[in-house]
Amino acid sequence: MSRLSSSSLPVVLEDGPELKVSLPLVPCSKPLEPVSAPSSPSWRGMRIAIVVNGSRGDVQPMVALAQKLQEHGHEVIIFTNADSVSTCNACGIDAVSVFADCCAVIQESGGMSGDFVSGVSRANSTASKWLRSNPGACAPVAECLQGFQPQLVVCGTLAVGTCIRYEAQASVPAVYVFLCRELLEFFSDVLCLQPERPCFLATNPLLDSGPLQANIRQTGTWDLPDYTEVPSKLEDFITQKGNGGLAMGWGSMIAFGLPPEKMLALALRVLKSLQIHGVILGGWAKLDELAEQLANGELQSIGDDWQELAKFAAENVCFVAEAPHAWLFPRCSCVVHHGGLGTTQAALRAGVPGVITPIFGDQFFNASHVNRLGVGVGLEQPLPELTVENITAAVRSAWDMAKTAAEFGATQISSGLEEATNAIQEFMLLHLRSGLWDMRLRELEAFDSKL
Structure with missing residues (x-):
């Protein structure tokens, strides 16, 4: 015992x-002390x-x-x-x-x-x-x-x-x-x-x-090496629109007090405010499925601007359930995400500035670390309290940190x-x-x- x-x-x-x-x-x-692999095969x-x-x-x-x-x-x-x-x-x-x-x-x-x-x-x-x-x-x-x-x-x-x-x-x-x-x-x-x-x-x-x-x-x-393939419609979208857009998504997080349809509306309003194309990852909030409802006129509850958002999304946004971060992030000018360790690390490795909109637990700490390093903007308020103006301003500030983020990405230590x-x-x-x-x-x- x-x-x-x-x-x-x-x-x-x-x-x-x-x-x-x-x-x-x-x-x-x-x-x-750090160890190296034992020379004897007896541990196998x-x-x-x-x-x-x-x-x-x-x-x-x-x-x-x-x-x-x-x-x-x-x-x-x-x-x-x-x-x-x-x-x-x-x-x-x-x-x-x-x-x-x-x-x-x-x-x-x-x-x-x-x-x-x-x-x-x-x-x-x-x-x-x-x-x-x-x-x-x-x-x-x-x-x-x-x-x-x-x-x-x-x-x-x-x-x-x-x-x-x-x-x-x-x-x-x-x-x-x-x-x-x-x-x-x-x-x-x-x-x-x-x-x-x-x-x-x-x-x-x-x-x-x-x-x-x-x-x-x-x-x-x-x-974990990427085990998912790049969706063909995402490849086509990047080919058509080019690099430099935003990647947005909250991975395996849903924010308590901010229903998924409100998360979708927030993301679209940020992109529309910045007048930039973007990729929205559906994640566990299933934002990609909600986007289909919006396109079909079934999501009027997100606000009076639902038609404008639907039109903007059809012309400027690619929705996918998920995508390999190692492929997507280097093709973006900024990544807006929840601040989970894996996503934060992927953005750092890509050498791309991030905007962290934390929801839970250690995400607030990761936001503060990103601020300390000067490789992005970690917002202090939880996602449900953030406005379009908050996130838009954070993205603009993060763009100014592109050089520092790229330099930091080049110094990343191995796994x-x-x-x-x-x-x-x-x-x-x-x-x-x-x-x-x-x-x-x-x-x-x-x-x-x-x-």
């Missing part, structure tokens, strides 16, 4: 708003479970890690949301549905807003309703883990409760992955679980710098996947294969028995 004792931490869970989990407050040892063929619950921004870095681990000969299964299984499979990774459909949850809850705890708590309530309404759509995660019998669990932030429980029951170590510093600090006590293990902050140190606890590796981002994979393999070789993990567990149990 893993040693779980000493302090209490409120953990926001996938199956409820809060659980008190006891964790040890144990000082960490000296900082971990390990069974690794990746447990991740959340939106595309949460899941895709884990898919990228799974691909890298598979390349090194490990057997990997991702246990994730019902709507993420197809993404995993498309990338060559086996996956099992164990959490509610995240897209449906965000849509049915009316969107996300505010801080991490309140936003996730509201989504958890909707997720419970979704699971009751869709019996059989998800398998029990604990039973799935027991069936797979992993030798290591890699845990995404919103699955912390699941992985702590499994480690306590099966003595199988979990390593924790954080995609933003805010959540790392929120779950800081998890970092001191004993026996020690590496934990990861998968962010760009140029974007997110600061001191870290000794056993945290800040690797850089874990970027952190290789360092993360090597660190995981070193841990498996030196702590699991060697028997050191089991020995440390016995020592901790013997120590506890004397208390």
Whole structure:
């Protein structure tokens, strides 16, 4: 049994708003140094479970890690949301549905807003309703883990409760992955679980710098290569209109208090105000489908200017559900988005200034980092409070930062996947294969028995 004792931490869970989990407050040892791949092949063929619950921004870095681990000969299964299984499979990774459909949850809850705890708590309530309404759509995660019998669990932030429980029951170590510093600090006590293990902050140190606890590796981002094709109508649109337009979209976010049809109207009014062509990515708000309704005269509710917006859109806007960011963003003069880590990083890599209109959680921090670097404009107000004038002015300011953004894009560090994979393999070789993990567990149990 893993040693779980000493302090209490409120953990926001996938199956409820809060659980008190006891964790040890144990000082960490000296900082971990970067590692290279072990020279011995004896770490190969390990069974690794990746447990991740959340939106595309949460899941895709884990898919990228799974691909890298598979390349090194490990057997990997991702246990994730019902709507993420197809993404995993498309990338060559086996996956099992164990959490509610995240897209449906965000849509049915009316969107996300505010801080991490309140936003996730509201989504958890909707997720419970979704699971009751869709019996059989998800398998029990604990039973799935027991069936797979992993030798290591890699845990995404919103699955912390699941992985702590499994480690306590099966003595199988979990390593924790954080995609933003805010959540790392929120779950800081998890970092001191004993026996020690590496934990990861998968962010760009140029974007997110600061001191870290000794056993945290800040690797850089874990970027999933584009696995979707460029829609032919998008290629035709760029060929006709040329480069230099705007890309706009909010990915896997819907803003609580701003219905998707209002998001569409806001985007169109910004483009019309700037008198520039643009690409609007539909995302989970399904803005591309709403645009079809607007063109058919079925969306008059967006305002008295609906006909003007419909005419402007028909002549100047391409709507697609999604598009490869690595292809699209370099062809644009500015990217207006929600500030999710993946989209923010894609804009930075493209060397294109961005305007962040944050909705939830770490997006506000990413907005402030973009301001600090001078590579775009991060707005302080959440999207529902922003006006056409706010965003239009931000785009004009961002255009003035094009040179700085291009220079920053040229300095981007490589993906952190290789360092993360090597660190995981070193841990498996030196702590699991060697028997050191089991020995440390016995020592901790013997120590506890004397208390």
